[in-house]
Amino acid sequence: xxYQTIRELSEAIQTGNTTPTELTRIxxxxxxxxxxxxxxxxxxTEKRAKKQAKKAEEELKKGKxxxxxxxxxxxxxxxxxxxxxxxxxxGAYPLRExxxxxxxxxxxxxxxxxxxxxxxxxxxxLAGGMGYKQPNASFTGPCATPWSLKHWSGGSSSGSGSxxxxxxxPFAIGSETWGSILSPSNNCGVAGLRPTxxxxxxxxAMALSWTLDKLGPxxxxxxxxxxxxxxxxxxxxxxxxxxxxxxxxxxxKRDFKLAIIKDVLEGKQEAVVExxxxxMKVLEKYCTIEEIEFPEFPYQAVTRGILSxxxxxxxxxxxxxxxxxxxxxxxxxxGPYARSQVLAKDYLRALRLREKMCKIAEDMMEPYxxxxxxxxxxxxxxxxxxFPTRRPWAHKDIMGAVGNAAGLPSIGVPSGFSEEGLPTGIxxxxxPYDENIVLSIAKMYQDRTSWHLRHPEMFQT
Amino acid sequence: MxxxxxxxxxxxxxxxxxxxxxxxxxxxxxVLEKIRGVPLENSDEPYSVFKxxxxxxx
Numbered sequence: 001x002x003y004q005t006i007r008e009l010s011e012a013i014q015t016g017n018t019t020p021t022e023l024t025r026i027x028x029x030x031x032x033x034x035x036x037x038x039x040x041x042x043x044x045t046e047k048r049a050k051k052q053a054k055k056a057e058e059e060l061k062k063g064k065x066x067x068x069x070x071x072x073x074x075x076x077x078x079x080x081x082x083x084x085x086x087x088x089x090x091g092a093y094p095l096r097e098x099x100x101x102x103x104x105x106x107x108x109x110x111x112x113x114x115x116x117x118x119x120x121x122x123x124x125x126l127a128g129g130m131g132y133k134q135p136n137a138s139f140t141g142p143c144a145t146p147w148s149l150k151h152w153s154g155g156s157s158s159g160s161g162s163x164x165x166x167x168x169x170p171f172a173i174g175s176e177t178w179g180s181i182l183s184p185s186n187n188c189g190v191a192g193l194r195p196t197x198x199x200x201x202x203x204x205a206m207a208l209s210w211t212l213d214k215l216g217p218x219x220x221x222x223x224x225x226x227x228x229x230x231x232x233x234x235x236x237x238x239x240x241x242x243x244x245x246x247x248x249x250x251x252x253k254r255d256f257k258l259a260i261i262k263d264v265l266e267g268k269q270e271a272v273v274e275x276x277x278x279x280m281k282v283l284e285k286y287c288t289i290e291e292i293e294f295p296e297f298p299y300q301a302v303t304r305g306i307l308s309x310x311x312x313x314x315x316x317x318x319x320x321x322x323x324x325x326x327x328x329x330x331x332x333x334x335g336p337y338a339r340s341q342v343l344a345k346d347y348l349r350a351l352r353l354r355e356k357m358c359k360i361a362e363d364m365m366e367p368y369x370x371x372x373x374x375x376x377x378x379x380x381x382x383x384x385x386x387f388p389t390r391r392p393w394a395h396k397d398i399m400g401a402v403g404n405a406a407g408l409p410s411i412g413v414p415s416g417f418s419e420e421g422l423p424t425g426i427x428x429x430x431x432p433y434d435e436n437i438v439l440s441i442a443k444m445y446q447d448r449t450s451w452h453l454r455h456p457e458m459f460q461t
Numbered sequence: 462m463x464x465x466x467x468x469x470x471x472x473x474x475x476x477x478x479x480x481x482x483x484x485x486x487x488x489x490x491x492v493l494e495k496i497r498g499v500p501l502e503n504s505d506e507p508y509s510v511f512k513x514x515x516x517x518x519x
Contacts, residue, residue, distance in 0.1 A: 301495035
């Protein structure tokens with residue numbers, strides 16, 4: 001039952017080959033055994049998990065089936081509020097005992113889908129909002145990719161990527177403000193879907209940047225991401241940013257026209273480039289690919305300006321109380337003070353430029369199903385070393401800057417491995433609300449490749 | 462900016478941290494210069510929509 005997709009597990013439950021309680025038992029055991037090895041787990045929610053699994057099983061016996069997630073274990077990034085005395089730490093030592101008396105909407109929706117919450121998963125402290133410069137920026141320690149304990153899982157949804165990649169949970173929920181789902185997707189060799197802004201309610205999730213934050217799934221394959229997104233998407237009266245429409249996962253099979261940004265491979269690691277070119281050859285069998293060039297515009301500066309202004313406000317109380325001094329990464333202890341000086345007029349200027357940026361993106365992307373690019377410029381970073389001064393994902397990261405400020409959906413899936421055996425990824429970024437398009441393209445790619453079927457040897461038993 | 466940070470938070474930061482903050486202001490200033498370098502019309506509004514709040518009728 002390890003490394004089975006949600007569809008496979010669901011079928012196994014329906015056909016009586018396994019049960020929700022059995023899947024939950026396996027997941028809990030693996031979390032206990034491997035969680036500390038990877039630093040991927042904050043809290044194992046055993047009591048709640050067993051209760052939910054028992055309920056799921058009883059419902060099935062009575063003929064009630066809530067759908068493909070019924071009885072499937074999952075883990076949530078530890079910024080999702082959970083009731084019942086389960087801590088929600090936001091990855092930060094000073095908040096290690098923080099508790100909420102309600103469940104985040106995503107937690108509620110997955111419970112309504114019959115899924116079983118087995119763990120709260122590790123994350124970079126405050127989702128990286130303090131400007132961390134190394135993997136060791138979480139009170140639970142630096143989180144490793146299951147492909148090499150000497151390399152970082154990516155972040156800030158570190159545990160979400162690592163736990164799925166290690167087969168501890170069939171799926172997890174992460175969040176992305178700028179790169180926090182796609183980075184662990186890349187480093188851990190799993191599928192990670194950043195939905196359109198507003199597709200998924202963020203009620204009960206820690207806010208880093210109100211107009212940039214998105215919640216999305218990390219799974220073993222793109223198809224599973226579609227299944228999970230359908231369960232968590234939709235309007236929510238307590239999150240005014242959510243879209244009114246309900247969303248159904250409906251993969252389509254047809255030829256797509258894709259775009260690649262000129263010079264997007266410049267400066268990327270050799271293995272990333274080689275694997276990406278090989279992926280393009282696969283894609284060319286069912287897609288046409290055209291090169292496009294984005295006009296000159298300070299894309300990164302605009303997104304950075306919005307993020308800095310909102311993060312300073314979101315953590316103002318935390319900063320003013322001096323709690324940053326207790327954070328794990330030394331640079332996070334002083335990081336908030338610089339960005340607290342962003343003037344209101346500069347933040348608003350960034351928001352005024354955002355509309356222009358969104359229109360540029362829409363004009364560029366309108367003729368295409370998706371823009372393709374490497375998910376990250378490098379494979380996983382060594383776990384015990386600081387990042388280069390200019391972080392690879394922030395350097396000329398038009399995809400990340402435009403994608404997040406314009407609220408565009410993007411899915412990252414594995415595209416191969418480096419000589420060191422570390423995964424590389426390819427991402428498909430679509431127009432707003434085109435999750436079905438990017439999921440379909442990624443699914444078609446995975447139907448023709450087997451990278452997602454490879455799993456790290458250490459965790460296969 | 463740095464002087465303001467020193468006045469507001471200097472008592473809780475050591476010399477090493479203050480030096481790191483001063484250095485970290487360069488990329489921040491770079492961001493702000495880039496943002497300020499793009500011309501905008503007076504009519505270019507911030508890309509945010511404010512919806513007046515009113516409780517739904519029960």
